[in-house]
Amino acid sequence: MNKEIIKNKKRGLGFYFRIYCKIIAQDLKSKMSYRADFIISTFGMLLTNIVGFMSFYILFKNFPSINGWNYHEMLFLYGFSLIALTPLQCLFDNNWNLRMQVESGDFIKYCFRPINIFFYFISEVFDVKGLGQLVFGTGVLVYAWTCLGIPVNIRIIIQLILLLITASLFMIAIMNVAAATCFWIVRSGYVMIVMFRFKDYARYPVSIFDGIFKIIFTFVIPIAFIAYYPGIVILRPNEIPLLSKLSPLFGILFFWLSYRFWMLGAEKYDGTGS
Amino acid sequence: MNEEKAIIMKNIGKDFKVLNRHEGLKGSIKDLFSRDYNIVTAVNDISLEIPKGQIVGYLGPNGAGKSTTIKMMTGVLEPTRGEILVNGCVPYKNRAKNAENIGVVFGQRSQLWWSLPLIESFRLLKEIYLIEDDEYEEMISLYKSLVNLEPLLHKTVRQMSLGQRTLSDILAAFLHNPKVVFLDEPTIGLDVSMKAKIRDLIRELNKRKKTTVILTTHDMGDVDALCERIVIIDHGRMIYDNDIDHLKSYFGSYRTLKLRLPGDKWVEELIDESKTDAMSVISEYQKKSKILDIKLEEISTEEVIKKIYMGETVKNEKISGIDNSRDDKDLAI
Missing domain, CATH: 3.40.50.300 (P-loop containing nucleotide triphosphate hydrolases)
Structure with a gap:
């Protein structure tokens, strides 16, 4: 009896953090042993980013400014969105496998452990190739930052980190919701792909879009929170909209809602016959 | 206890609501809100x-x-x-x-x-x-x-x-x-x-x-x-x-006795052990001729299960008559 009380106490945040570190450490170790796979996927990710950047570059070669946003400001948002995407790609990549596991019935194994299902599922994959993107994104951001002559001080760095976390939460939340649709919809693969494509719009200032899209990208599929609303805090410190100030709160709320949605699906999951 | x-x-039972699914992406979105269910009882x-x-x-x-x-x-x-x-x-x-x-x-x-x-x-x-x-x-x-x-x-x-x-x-x-x-x-x-x-x-x-x-x-x-x-x-x-x-006794305690007699021919005898035992059958044969080889085959669990799955279950009275030492609840049906 006594033992059980101790046990219940131990499965708090510290417990999950400890397990998470162990799983990631083990996973990394095993990934490193497949060296060719590791190198090729990292290289591929870098290449994808370079190609993506090329099209961005060509666009701005021809239009030096879009709706009052100049090349370096756009570059700032571009780098910002790449960094904000990293936690999603490194830590939440298993969402891409959710549909397959749900369909085949393999997902049921996550229901048999005395730990949180979402945590158990997500912790299983740590994707290193996202780190290549982090390096690339940081490079772009630092370059844009210096060109724009934005001052560097502690306050602004802390601001930047908070904004990046906020942006990541939105990105993760969108993909959580998209992935979790597979609990209800059979062909939910589309939903994820479409949502993931949407993130490409995230790097453009939402002010360049038409009214209807502005509303959609702010309130329905909130990709405007991935770069624009947080980015504007640093880029245009004199005209920060209310939505930017509220974005950390929205980020947490939206992430929590996406988690609840995911869990709702997982709890109603009953597996396929076997 | x-x-x-x-x-x-x-008295555990489980019903599943099976959605009448619609085709395509549009259909699957429709399914999100659909109330068009069939009820299937999986366990009763x-x-x-x-x-x-x-x-x-x-x-x-x-x-x-x-x-x-x-x-x-x-x-x-x-x-x-x-x-x-x-x-x-x-x-x-x-x-x-x-x-x-x-x-x-x-x-x-x-x-x-x-x-x-x-x-x-x-x-x-x-x-x-x-x-x-x-x-x-x-x-x-x-x-x-x-x-x-x-x-x-x-x-x-x-x-x-x-x-x-x-x-x-x-x-x-x-x-x-x-x-x-x-x-x-x-x-x-x-x-x-x-x-x-x-x-x-x-x-x-x-x-x-x-x-x-x-x-x-x-x-x-x-x-x-x-x-x-x-x-x-x-x-x-x-x-x-x-x-x-x-x-196994669902189908009576039957065994098949196979005897090889001179002239290399096998004789099969189905023995119901509640009436007679294998040894007495063997000695019956031994009186008549020489026995070269003996095989005794049990009805396998597999065969019993197969019969049950195929619905050849013995009549109810026979099942409940099998065992009185256990509680009634052990014998479903």
Whole structure:
């Protein structure tokens, strides 16, 4: 009896953090042993980013400014969105496998452990190739930052980190919701792909879009929170909209809602016959 | 009383709402809001009490409702009707708490971390189930005494053969010393010697740790080797609950006696042992001629089960007449 009380106490945040570190450490170790796979996927990710950047570059070669946003400001948002995407790609990549596991019935194994299902599922994959993107994104951001002559001080760095976390939460939340649709919809693969494509719009200032899209990208599929609303805090410190100030709160709320949605699906999951 | 029973089910039933699905992406969005359901009853009125430490064979043809029952016992599914208690707690209400006291193995689906060496999977499980160091060490040394563990420990699950993987999964399921272990077709796809190894392991762990084992299988070898008790369900209803010997006597205690007589011809005699015994038949023959060879064949569990699945169940009065020493509730129907 006594033992059980101790046990219940131990499965708090510290417990999950400890397990998470162990799983990631083990996973990394095993990934490193497949060296060719590791190198090729990292290289591929870098290449994808370079190609993506090329099209961005060509666009701005021809239009030096879009709706009052100049090349370096756009570059700032571009780098910002790449960094904000990293936690999603490194830590939440298993969402891409959710549909397959749900369909085949393999997902049921996550229901048999005395730990949180979402945590158990997500912790299983740590994707290193996202780190290549982090390096690339940081490079772009630092370059844009210096060109724009934005001052560097502690306050602004802390601001930047908070904004990046906020942006990541939105990105993760969108993909959580998209992935979790597979609990209800059979062909939910589309939903994820479409949502993931949407993130490409995230790097453009939402002010360049038409009214209807502005509303959609702010309130329905909130990709405007991935770069624009947080980015504007640093880029245009004199005209920060209310939505930017509220974005950390929205980020947490939206992430929590996406988690609840995911869990709702997982709890109603009953597996396929076997 | 609850203390002595690992599992108690009372009039358990489970209905599924099956959505009439629409085609295409547009259709699937429509399905999100659709109320167009059919109700399918997967399991109906199952009552079962399983004492601690018993190995129960849970049998039934495909689609009989075995998995559904197991899912209700593991807390994945909530029963539509009836009461269920596993180790004194209601599984679907306390999925995580229930999970601490059970172990689950699905023959075809490994639950271990695919890319990790077995020893690392064990260490993670030790963390997840909060297993004490000494208990963990004790379990590992028990494992080492039962199977040749050393070559497996540093292999990743991905590199293992099916047999090794199943073995590892079973070891992982028993690691936190759960009170009940569910084994779903643990020997599926394995060769004869591996099957024997797995059966020995299960029997040994059950004996040492007093673990209750619920075994679903289509392999009657598993049943013969392990199960003290058999529960058979079909079409979601329980049609048999008793021990294995009674199962055979469903069809009378028949044996086939084969005798080779001079001239190289075999004679077959069907013997109903409730009326006469094999020895007297043999001596009858011996009076008439010389006997060169003798074979005595039992009706196999497999044949009995096959007959039951095919609906050739003996009439009800015969079933209830079999056994008076046990409680009536042991005999469903």
